[in-house]
Amino acid sequence: MPDPFALDDDPPLLPARDVPVSGPWLQGLNPEQLQAVTTTEGPVLVLSGAGTGKTKVLTSRLAHILANHKAQPWACLAVTFTNRSAREMRERVGQLIGPVADGVWLGTFHSIAVRILRRHAEAVGLAANFTILDSDDQVRLIKQILTDEGIDWRKWPPQAVLSAIQRWKDRGLGPDKVAGEPAGEFAAGRLKDLYRLYQERLKLLNACDFGDLLLHCLTLFLTRAEILDEYQSRFRYILVDEYQDTNVAQYLWLRLLAQKHRNICCVGDDDQSIYSWRGAEVGNILRFESDFPGAAVIRLERNYRSTPTILAAASALIANNQGRLGKTLRPGLDGGQGDPIRVRSVWDGVEEARLVAGDIDSAWRAGEKLSSMAILVRAGFQTREFEERLIGMGIPYKVIGGPRFYERAEIRDAMAYVRLVVSPDDGLAFERVVNLPKRGLGDAALQAVHALSRARSISLFEAARLLIETDELKPKPRQALAGFITDIMRWRDQLEALPHGELAALILDQSGYLDMWKRDKAPDAAGRVENLTELVSAIEEFESLQSFLEHVALVMENDEKAEGDRVVVMTLHGAKGLEFDTVFLPGWEEGVFPHSRALDEGGAKGLEEERRLAYVGLTRAKKRVLISFAANRRIYNQWQNNLPSRFVDELPEHAVHRQADKGLYAGGGSYAKQAAKPQPLWDTVKRPGPEGGFRVGERVFHQKFGAGSVIEIDGDKLEIAFDKAGMKKVLDSFVEKTG
C-alpha cells in the first residue's frame, strides 16, 4: 500500500535502550507521564485519574513512537470510544509531529472494525458493501421476527429482546455460543432462537448492527488464522483510550491483536467506569496484569484540574468503593485549598432551580463566563426545572444530550430514501418510506408485497415491482405503488448523471417528503424542514452517497458545542471528559442519586457505579462545586419525600460547607449544625446589558414562547404577553423585534 507519509520502506527497529530522540512531545511531562510515554515496549497499563493528563500521555506516546521511527504510522493502532476523542487525538499528534500522524490507524473501535471487516466481509458471509443498521431498523427487524414467530411483541418488547442480544454480542457471544447461557423465561424461553433468527435475517439483508462489527471481526480472526496473523504482524504498537469502558468483545479483539508484539498500552481509570449497564467490564482493567504478565503499571495521580478541596472530597467519596485498583489524586496545581464544597438543602425542585439559577446569575453579573459553569444532573428529566428557571431569568443555556441530528425521524426518513436509491434491495429502508408521505398504501398492500417477497425470496422492492404488473392489488394502491417504484428507478438512473447533493434534494422534492413537512402546521415542522436542508448540504460535503451513508452509520455525532456563551445543562454521563470552573450537582437525594433503579437492578455493584458517577461529577470542577438536594420532589405527578443522598455523608466534613433552608431538617439533623451563613459566592457587579430599545406595545418574538407584545419594561427585563404562553418576564436579549 503506497503511503505518501511513509518514513522508510522498512524501518529498522531501534534497540530498546537507544537514547530516544527528544522533541516537543516530551516537553512539560511530569515524571510519571514521561515514563508512560517512553515505556514503549511491552504491555503498559496507565491508571490515569481524573484530570491527570491522560490525553496528553496518549498523544505524546504516539508522537514519540513515530518520531523515533519505532514503527511506520500504519503499524500503529490507536482506538478510542468516541469520534470526538479520535479527532482530538489526531489533531494533537499532528500538532506535535506533523502529517506523519495521518497514516496511523486511529479511530473508534467501530470504525477500525469496519475498516477491517470491509476487506474480509466474505469470510463472515457478508458482501463488502454491507450496510450498518441504525437502532430503528433493528427494532423493526426484531418486531418482524417476533410476529413471524407468533410471539406477542407487546408482552415482550422488541427493545428488550434487542438489548438482550446486544449484551450477548458485547460479551463476544455469537448465536452458536450462547448454549451455556440461561434460557430465561423471556419470550417463553425462545430468546436464543430469536437471536439466531435475527442474525440470519441480517445476513440475508447483507447488514450488520453495531455489535456485529466487533463480533464479526472476532469470528474473522478466530476462523482465519492467516488474516489474524496479518493484522497481528501489522500492529506493532497499540494504544487504547478509556480502557475501563471496554466490553468483553472489545477486550478479546484487543487481546488477539496484541498477542504478537505485545506492545499494548491501555489508559483508563477504574473509578470512572460508568457504563457497565451497556456491557463495559471494569474487570478488563482490573485483570490487565494477569492477562499481560510483566505489564508495567503506571499511575498518574497528579491532578492539574481541581482544587485540593475538591480532590479531597472526590477521593474520600470514592474510597467507599471496594475492589479498586487504588489511586489517590494529588493536587498538582499551585494555589490555595480553594472554596469548600457547598451542600445545600432546599424545600423542592423548583426552589433548587431558583437557587442554582440565582447563583449562575450573580456569577454572570460578576463577570464569570456562562460557559465556565455547568449543571450536571443524574437523569434527563431533571433538566426541565432548570430550563424553565433559566429561561425565566433570561440566562442563555444549552441542554446537551437531546435527540441527535442523525436520529431525528425526518433525517432517518430522508436517509431511507437515499439508501433505497443507492441500494433498492434495502428492505428496511423500503418499509420505512413506501407510505411516507401517505400514498394510500396500507396493511393490505404491504402484506401482499411481503408475502411475495417471502415466497420468492426476493427483496421487497423486487416484489413490489412484480406485484404492480398483476391485478393482485386494488387499482388505487397499485397505482400508488407503481408511482413509488418508478420514482425510485428514475432517481437511480440519475445516480451517475447528477451531483449527489442535487440528487438528494431532487429526491426529497419529488417524493413529496419535503412538502409533507412544509404543509405540516405542527410547531416543530419548520425546524424539520431546516434539518432536511442541512442534511442536503451535509451530503454535498461527501464524495458520494455511499460514503455519506457510511459516515452517518459510524458517526452519530453528539458533539453539540454550545455556541456563544451559555451554561450547559447535561447528564453526568454526558459530562465525562469535560471540565468547568463551576459545577452544580443538584438532586443529591436517595432514589434520585443514587438512582433507585440502579440500586434495585445492580445491588451493591449498582451503588458503586452510582458512586463513580458522583466521583466523575465532582472531578469535572476546577474551582467550585455546589451540591444541592430537595426534601420534596415531584416525580410523575406524585410528590415524594426524599432523604439526602448517602453520598452527601461520604464527603469529608472539612471540605464541605453545609447550608440548610430555614426550618428544614430543624430537628437537629446534620444540616442544622451549620446555620445558613449568607455568604455571597461571587461579588455582584452590574453586567453591561445590551441596549434593547424596546417600546411598550411592540411586537416581539421569543425562541421558546413564540410571538407576543411588550407590556412593561423594567431595565433590561421585559414583561411580555405571549400569544400562546401567556404573561412572562424575560430578558430583552432573548427576544427579537418582529416585522
Added chain:
DNA sequence: CTAATATTTATTTTT
C-alpha cells in the same frame, strides 16, 4: 386508510 381517543409508562446511551 386516517384521525381521534385510550392506554401505558416512564435511568444513564461513547458507536
Added chain:
DNA sequence: TAAATATTAG
C-alpha cells in the same frame, strides 16, 4: 405530567 404508542371509530 406528558410523551409515546395502541386501539378504535369513522
